[in-house]
Amino acid sequence: MTQVATIADSYAEQFGRFKQQTALPGALASLRDEAFSCFERLGFPTTRLEDWRFTNVAPIAETAFVAQVAQSEGTDHTRLDFDALHLPRLGGPELVFVNGTFAPALSTTDGLPAGARARSLATVLAKHDVDDEDGAEAVASRLGQLARIESRAFTALNTAFLRDGAVIEVPPGVVVETPIHLLFVTRSHTASVLSQPRVLLVAGENSQVRVVESHAGDGETPYLSNTVTEIVAGDHAGVDHYTLVREADAACRVGSLHASLGRASNFSSHTISLGGAFVRNEASVVLGGEGAACTLNGLYLANGRQLVDNQTTIDHAQPHCDSHELYKGILDGRSRGVFNGKIIVRLDAQKTDAKQSNKALLLSEDAQVTSKPQLEIFADDVKCTHGATVGQLDEDSLFYLRSRALSHEQARQLLIHAFAADLLGHIKVEAIRRQLDALLLERLPVGGA
Amino acid sequence: MLEVRDLHAKAGDRQILNGIDLTVNAGEIHAIMGPNGSGKSTLAGVLAGRNGIEVTAGSATFQGNDLFALEPEERARAGVFLAFQYPVEIPGVNNAYLLKAALNEVRKYRGEPELDAMDFMTLIREQMKLLEMDDSLLTRPVNAGFSGGEKKRNEIFQLAVLEPSLAILDETDSGLDIDALKIVAGGVNAMRSPDRAMVLVTHYQRLLNYIVPDFVHVLSGGRIVKSGGKELALELEDRGYGWIETEPAAV
Numbered sequence: 001m002t003q004v005a006t007i008a009d010s011y012a013e014q015f016g017r018f019k020q021q022t023a024l025p026g027a028l029a030s031l032r033d034e035a036f037s038c039f040e041r042l043g044f045p046t047t048r049l050e051d052w053r054f055t056n057v058a059p060i061a062e063t064a065f066v067a068q069v070a071q072s073e074g075t076d077h078t079r080l081d082f083d084a085l086h087l088p089r090l091g092g093p094e095l096v097f098v099n100g101t102f103a104p105a106l107s108t109t110d111g112l113p114a115g116a117r118a119r120s121l122a123t124v125l126a127k128h129d130v131d132d133e134d135g136a137e138a139v140a141s142r143l144g145q146l147a148r149i150e151s152r153a154f155t156a157l158n159t160a161f162l163r164d165g166a167v168i169e170v171p172p173g174v175v176v177e178t179p180i181h182l183l184f185v186t187r188s189h190t191a192s193v194l195s196q197p198r199v200l201l202v203a204g205e206n207s208q209v210r211v212v213e214s215h216a217g218d219g220e221t222p223y224l225s226n227t228v229t230e231i232v233a234g235d236h237a238g239v240d241h242y243t244l245v246r247e248a249d250a251a252c253r254v255g256s257l258h259a260s261l262g263r264a265s266n267f268s269s270h271t272i273s274l275g276g277a278f279v280r281n282e283a284s285v286v287l288g289g290e291g292a293a294c295t296l297n298g299l300y301l302a303n304g305r306q307l308v309d310n311q312t313t314i315d316h317a318q319p320h321c322d323s324h325e326l327y328k329g330i331l332d333g334r335s336r337g338v339f340n341g342k343i344i345v346r347l348d349a350q351k352t353d354a355k356q357s358n359k360a361l362l363l364s365e366d367a368q369v370t371s372k373p374q375l376e377i378f379a380d381d382v383k384c385t386h387g388a389t390v391g392q393l394d395e396d397s398l399f400y401l402r403s404r405a406l407s408h409e410q411a412r413q414l415l416i417h418a419f420a421a422d423l424l425g426h427i428k429v430e431a432i433r434r435q436l437d438a439l440l441l442e443r444l445p446v447g448g449a
Numbered sequence: 450m451l452e453v454r455d456l457h458a459k460a461g462d463r464q465i466l467n468g469i470d471l472t473v474n475a476g477e478i479h480a481i482m483g484p485n486g487s488g489k490s491t492l493a494g495v496l497a498g499r500n501g502i503e504v505t506a507g508s509a510t511f512q513g514n515d516l517f518a519l520e521p522e523e524r525a526r527a528g529v530f531l532a533f534q535y536p537v538e539i540p541g542v543n544n545a546y547l548l549k550a551a552l553n554e555v556r557k558y559r560g561e562p563e564l565d566a567m568d569f570m571t572l573i574r575e576q577m578k579l580l581e582m583d584d585s586l587l588t589r590p591v592n593a594g595f596s597g598g599e600k601k602r603n604e605i606f607q608l609a610v611l612e613p614s615l616a617i618l619d620e621t622d623s624g625l626d627i628d629a630l631k632i633v634a635g636g637v638n639a640m641r642s643p644d645r646a647m648v649l650v651t652h653y654q655r656l657l658n659y660i661v662p663d664f665v666h667v668l669s670g671g672r673i674v675k676s677g678g679k680e681l682a683l684e685l686e687d688r689g690y691g692w693i694e695t696e697p698a699a700v
């Protein structure tokens with residue numbers, strides 16, 4: 001039997017056991033069955049697939065990860081345990097998950113305004129009753145609507161093991177002032193942990209909310225953090241979303257974010273990747289209401305043999321929508337960056353204004369980046385621009401700074417920081433921006449393995 | 450303060466400097482003039498440590514130390530300052546941040562305590578007035594979008610704040626209108642001191658009306674072909690460079 005087949009068996013066996021242990025409300029129970037058969041049918045993606053051409057998932061496909069099912073996990077941790085993970089402290093509502101499981105003792109919802117809710121998915125599903133007082137039905141019916149399982153193996157895998165995660169609901173007109181922090185920590189010390197939290201964010205009409213997802217981990221055993229986030233922004237809603245990836249050195253991450261935007265809503269996503277051996281961030285946004293606007297920004301720092309792959313899809317389905325996309329990578333060592341930016345402008349989406357830009361700064365000769373814009377434009381009265389640049393640090397700038405008494409190292413850091421400055425300027429969560437400033441100015445390692 | 454002996458240097462594959470001798474003492478102002486492409490910026494660059502210039506023969510000492518053994522930042526800390534002919538635009542680096550970092554590096558080298566943001570702002574107020582620097586130039590990125598005149602003023606402003614022992618000004622006057630030239634010259638004159646030497650690279654006598662040099666040198670073909678007092682600049686203004694190149698290069 002081949003290794004891949006063994007691993008397929010391992011997932012089948014785990015899924016069988018998981019179903020026995022974890023009850024789900026009817027519709028979701030059939031969704032997970034369907035999801036697992038999709039996963040079995042699709043298998044892990046290969047580089048023959050267009051969206052995976054430059055990203056080989058062998059490190060994931062060849063490891064027998066262990067899906068986390070225990071509910072008790074995480075209760076024996078303290079917030080202090082996470083200090084070494086360099087996570088920002090936002091001082092507002094914070095839901096903490098350890099290996100995909102909600103840790104109530106470490107979490108707080110203090111600071112949420114009346115009406116807004118931030119709950120664990122497991123809690124919501126457990127309360128699923130006939131009266132549906134807690135809106136579990138609504139939650140269940142939303143799951144899987146945006147994150148489709150039919151052609152995405154990782155989404156199918158996440159959905160098959162659907163169990164816990166975060167559900168955030170902001171009713172119409174409610175403004176959540178402090179950012180809501182979702183902290184996903186994977187601790188993988190012995191077994192190769194498969195952590196698969198799910199996030200659902202529903203922002204009602206004319207509401208405003210800012211959510212920060214921090215993904216981090218420790219331990220030397222490779223783990224896979226396979227996360228799915230679904231965001232529904234109602235008409236005129238304002239949603240800012242941050243994904244901060246600080247996974248452990250040996251870790252793999254596949255994270256996919258799906259957002260659907262209502263009329264005249266405003267959505268921004270900032271994906272900041274700082275750690276992990278294999279990091280794949282997928283973001284796909286449907287501009288589904290007239291006049292919606294979306295910003296997709298991304299910043300990644302890679303070193304050693306890290307791979308960071310950003311895949312974005314922006315679907316202009318309605319007229320008068322704007323999208324701005326800016327991704328920047330700083331690559332050192334033998335690291336690799338992949339950017340694939342798809343923009344679809346549907347026939348009806350006249351007056352679309354779409355800008356895409358992808359820039360990479362290579363700090364070593366062995367670092368590499370692959371960039372692929374994909375524009376599919378069916379409307380005729382639209383503005384679409386895209387550009388990609390790859391460069392090194394500018395020698396004249398380096399000399400100028402050194403002639404002003406700055407050391408070579410200082411000059412280099414300052415220019416690296418300058419490269420990212422416009423993206424940093426867009427980060428509205430002070431704690432994250434301060435952390436990135438410090439990281440870029442002081443601690444970015446030189447050279448690399 | 451600065452002793453350059455028989456300096457030969459290449460930029461890229463081209464031999465540009467062909468035996469420069471130059472002695473600059475504390476308190477002196479030297480003007481270096483010469484046609485386009487004669488090697489003036491290359492000389493200024495090699496003294497400041499510009500990358501891409503290779504010294505093929507000769508030497509330069511600064512305050513008795515081998516200048517070429519020092520990294521550019523070590524030269525800057527020791528008191529060599531180059532005002533660039535073409536100041537580099539650096540988007541994303543704040544002008545005040547750079548100047549404060551530069552000043553603190555220099556202060557560290559001199560054994561003085563580093564300044565915090567408040568003390569720094571107090572200290573630079575006077576120099577800002579002297580060079581009529583607008584506050585907004587401080588908060589903007591280094592030289593990015595500055596006009597030609599603003600860039601040059603920013604260079605002299607840095608000079609005034611960093612107080613080097615040896616200032617090399619590469620065509621600080623070019624691109625300046627008469628008002629800006631007066632401001633810049635005023636800034637440079639305010640920096641004149643018995644402990645400080647300056648080397649002014651210029652094409653025009655005009656600057657030398659405001660900053661009167663002690664010596665004038667003509668650089669041509671990578672060599673100093675004539676040296677004299679301030680009258681030499683006037684003569685060059687009248688007669689151009691042609692007559693010198695035909696004369697034997699005896700000084």
Ligand SMILES: Nc1ncnc2c1ncn2[C@@H]1O[C@H](COP(=O)(O)OP(=O)(O)OP(=O)(O)O)[C@@H](O)[C@H]1O
Pocket residue numbers: 460461462463465483484485486487488489490491492501534
């Ligand atoms: N890296 C290089 N490779 C090849 N040639 C170079 C390089 N740098 C400078 N040069 C050439 O060397 C010569 C001297 O240049 P330099 O800039 O020193 O002249 P300059 O006297 O300052 O001229 P200007 O008055 O125009 O500023 C020029 O012909 C220039 O094109």
Ligand SMILES: [Mg+2]
Pocket residue numbers: 489490491534619620
């Ligand atoms: Mg020049």
